[in-house]
Every structure is written in structure tokens, then in C-alpha cells.
Amino acid sequence: MSETLNIPKGATGNSRKMLTAMVGIGLMCALLIVLTYEGTKPIIADNKAEALEQAIFKVLPGTATTAAYAWNGENFVPAEEQEAGDGQRVYAGFSESGTLTGFALPAVGQGYAGNIRVLYGYDPEQEAVVGFYVLESKETPGLGDKIEKDPAFLANFEELSVPLNAAGDALKQEIRYVKSGEKQNPWEVDGITGATISSRAVSDALRESTAEWVPKLYQAKNQFQPQTQSDE
Amino acid sequence: MNKPSEKTGFFAGLEEHPSADTFLRGLWKDNPVFVQVLGMCPVLAVTNTAENALAMGLATAFVLLMSNVLVSSLRRFIPKQVRIASYILIIATFVTITDYAIMAISVELHKSLGAFISLIVVNCLILSRAEAFASKNTIGRSVLDALGMGVGFTFALLCLGVVREVLGNGSIFGLALFPDTFQEWIVMILPAGGFFTLAIWLLLFNIINQKRAAT
Numbered sequence: 148m149s150e151t152l153n154i155p156k157g158a159t160g161n162s163r164k165m166l167t168a169m170v171g172i173g174l175m176c177a178l179l180i181v182l183t184y185e186g187t188k189p190i191i192a193d194n195k196a197e198a199l200e201q202a203i204f205k206v207l208p209g210t211a212t213t214a215a216y217a218w219n220g221e222n223f224v225p226a227e228e229q230e231a232g233d234g235q236r237v238y239a240g241f242s243e244s245g246t247l248t249g250f251a252l253p254a255v256g257q258g259y260a261g262n263i264r265v266l267y268g269y270d271p272e273q274e275a276v277v278g279f280y281v282l283e284s285k286e287t288p289g290l291g292d293k294i295e296k297d298p299a300f301l302a303n304f305e306e307l308s309v310p311l312n313a314a315g316d317a318l319k320q321e322i323r324y325v326k327s328g329e330k331q332n333p334w335e336v337d338g339i340t341g342a343t344i345s346s347r348a349v350s351d352a353l354r355e356s357t358a359e360w361v362p363k364l365y366q367a368k369n370q371f372q373p374q375t376q377s378d379e
Numbered sequence: 380m381n382k383p384s385e386k387t388g389f390f391a392g393l394e395e396h397p398s399a400d401t402f403l404r405g406l407w408k409d410n411p412v413f414v415q416v417l418g419m420c421p422v423l424a425v426t427n428t429a430e431n432a433l434a435m436g437l438a439t440a441f442v443l444l445m446s447n448v449l450v451s452s453l454r455r456f457i458p459k460q461v462r463i464a465s466y467i468l469i470i471a472t473f474v475t476i477t478d479y480a481i482m483a484i485s486v487e488l489h490k491s492l493g494a495f496i497s498l499i500v501v502n503c504l505i506l507s508r509a510e511a512f513a514s515k516n517t518i519g520r521s522v523l524d525a526l527g528m529g530v531g532f533t534f535a536l537l538c539l540g541v542v543r544e545v546l547g548n549g550s551i552f553g554l555a556l557f558p559d560t561f562q563e564w565i566v567m568i569l570p571a572g573g574f575f576t577l578a579i580w581l582l583l584f585n586i587i588n589q590k591r592a593a594t
């Protein structure tokens with residue numbers, strides 16, 4: 148390279164000049180960032196909401212409209228989709244005619260490289276998980292990310308049975324992870340060879356989430372009505 | 380701006396023109412990836428598909444261009460003692476802006492580039508251009524330099540991305556190339572494949588440059 152680094156020798160500037168320069172640049176940069184943030188914020192929020200809605204349509208076949216709900220400890224109450232709450236969100240899906248198609252729930256599992264966030268659909272009529280979509284994962288491309296693509300694995304979630312027990316307060320049979328090709332019962336998840344940790348993480352995330360939420364949702368399923376007036 | 384054609388630019392003649400030389404230096408003679416071997420972290424990590432490589436290259440080129448412009452225009456104002464801190468501040472600002480912009484363009488793309496957008500901050504290519512070029516040259520020449528280096532970097536990333544996606548995924552820019560019977564070389568989209576591909580490109584580049592030097 149023809150340009151070599153010339154490290155200046157001997158401090159000539161005084162500290163006030165340095166301070167002015169740093170503060171000046173800092174302020175200018177802060178202004179630029181604030182402007183960009185404010186400018187892109189509504190677009191980003193829209194994009195994220197749309198991505199989530201698309202995911203809900205994927206996991207709940209036949210859905211035309213969706214509504215967000217939050218659990219307040221006793222009941223499911225309508226929630227604003229935009230606000231970022233820490234509590235569990237439940238998205239109810241409705242068909243064109245306004246009948247409940249099921250619920251979409253986010254769940255988190257510890258994968259091979261960080262958290263795997265998934266969305267799954269639960270249909271109270273079939274008492275089964277009917278759809279599954281990976282919202283966010285950092286799994287290894289080609290190996291762990293098969294949880295998003297592997298058709299045999301995804302087929303697990305087309306009808307994964309999660310029936311309630313007689314009392315209706317817990318699952319009769321929790322979701323169970325089995326090695327690839329060993330699935331015998333409708334509540335078992337067939338793993339992926341070469342992506343054991345990732346597929347097990349998905350299975351565990353669904354097991355925990357369904358065990359907690361499916362009984363609550365099943366009991367409350369008649370409370371969900373399509374929101375006729377949309378206040379967007 | 381009179382941007383010389385990339386094809387003819389590989390040959391002598393144009394290089395005698397000083398501003399064309401500044402531009403071409405980054406594109407070929409001092410290509411940031413194949414000659415200077417700078418900024419290897421994104422080169423190896425996000426070139427698993429052609430689309431990721433292109434997005435990463437353009438994002439880096441944008442940050443490089445904007446920071447070169449700002450560093451060059453502020454070069455008399457920034458005291459020598461705090462210049463590196465100032466450069467990093469400027470670079471970090473544009474990286475943040477790029478991050479928001481990519482999120483606004485496509486959530487999917489942001490998902491696949493992940494942490495590597497933020498890591499442009501520490502890409503030594505950008506800091507080295509700020510220090511070695513923009514802080515000593517006029518805005519116009521700094522823009523040319525940034526464009527040359529940026530295009531050169533994007534070109535190099537694409538070279539890797541295309542090879543890795545075709546072999547590792549059987550597709551190019553997401554379009555399937557082969558019938559289903561094609562057995563993907565999964566190793567190519569894993570980090571190891573990045574090293575293999577980079578090594579082969581470096582080898583090719585060195586052979587070409589040696590041939591050119593010999594004639």
C-alpha cells in the first residue's frame with residue numbers, strides 16, 4: 148500500500164479543542180441516529196406486525212382475521228398488538244364467517260445457538276397442534292436450521308395431539324420427543340437426525356407451552372369472539 | 380461522477396488517470412478482501428448465500444462511503460489525539476442508521492444478517508480507509524476511494540456467496556438451479572466452506588496478478 152499510517156508525534160492541540168471536537172461529533176451523530184430512528188420506527192413496527200400476522204396465517208389454516216389477547220392472571224383480555232409486553236400473548240384466529248379457527252402462541256426454547264422463538268397453532272376442536280413456524284433462530288445453517296425446512300419434521304406439527312385429561316385442568320399426555328423414525332403415538336415429535344439439539348429444543352418449547360396454556364385456552368375458548376369493530 | 384467501466388478498468392491505460400486510479404485501486408489492485416485480506420469476519424460468516432453477501436457488501440459500502448465523506452470533511456476539525464475515537468463514533472452512527480434501514484426494508488433480511496450488521500463497526504476495512512485515506516484527502520477523492528473499496532468488497536463477497544450458495548444449497552439468489560436429485564454440499568454453507576472458497580479465490584487472484592506482473 149502506498150498510504151502508510153503516520154502516527155503524529157507530540158501533542159499540539161489543547162484539551163479544550165479535543166473536547167469541542169468530540170462533543171460536536173457526538174451531538175451530530177446523536178442527531179442523525181435520532182432522526183433515522185424516528186423515521187424508520189413506524190415502518191419497522193408495521194413490518195414486524197405484518198411478519199407476525201403472516202406467521203399466524205401459516206400456523207392456523209383457514210384464518211382470515213386475527214386478534215391479540217393477553218393473560219391477566221385469570222382471563223384472556225384483548226391486547227394491543229403493538230405494545231411490547233413481557234406477558235404471554237395469545238393470538239386468536241377467526242375464519243371468514245367469524246368462527247374460531249384456533250390460537251397461535253409464541254414459545255421459546257434453548258437451541259444450539261441461542262434461543263429459538265417459534266409460533267404454533269392450537270385448534271381446540273381437534274385438541275391438537277395444527278401448525279408451526281420458526282420466528283427467530285440462530286441455528287447452524289444446513290444442520291440446526293432444518294427445524295424450519297425439513298418436511299418430515301414439519302409434518303409432526305400438522306396434527307400433534309394435545310388432549311386434556313378428564314378433569315380438564317392439565318394435559319392427558321404431554322408432548323414427547325423421540326428419535327427420528329420412532330414416532331408411534333400422536334403426541335410424539337419425531338426428531339431430526341443431525342439436528343437433535345435444535346429439534347429437541349422445539350419439542351421442549353412446545354411441551355412446556357402447551358402444558359401451561361392449552362388447559363386455560365380450552366376452558367376459555369368460548370370467550371373469544373371476532374372483534375367486529377377494528378380500531379386501527 | 381465519471382465512473383470508469385469495470386470491465387475495461389482491469390487493464391492499463393485508464394489507471395494513469397489519477398481519480399480513476401483511486402477508484403480502481405479498491406476494485407482490483409488493493410481489493411480489500413483478495414489483496415489486503417481485511418474484514419474477514421463478515422467475509423467468512425455471511426457469504427453463505429448470494430443474497431446475504433450482496434446485502435452485506437452494500438451495507439458495508441454504504442457505511443464506508445458515508446464515514447469517508449464525513450471524516451474527510453471534518454479532517455481539519457478533528458484533533459490528532461482523538462481522531463480514532465471520532466472515526467469510531469462516526470462509523471458507529473452510520474452502522475446504526477444502516478441497521479434501522481435494513482430492518483425497515485425487510486425483517487427477513489435483517490433476520491439472516493443478524494449480528495453481522497452491528498459488527499460492521501469493527502470492520503477494519505472502514506477504519507483503515509478513514510485513517511489511511513479520508514483523513515488526508517479531499518472529499519471528492521475520498522468518495523472515489525470509498526466507492527472503489529466498497530464495490531471491491533461487495534464484488535469479493537459476491538464471488539464467495541455465489542460459489543457457496545450454488546454448491547451448498549443448489550440455488551442462486553434463492554432460485555433453485557438443479558433438480559431435486561442434486562445432493563447439496565452442506566459443508567459449503569458452513570463456516571468451513573467459507574475458508575475453502577476464500578482460499579480458492581485468493582489462489583486464483585494471486586495467479587492472475589502474478590501472470591500480469593510477469594508480462
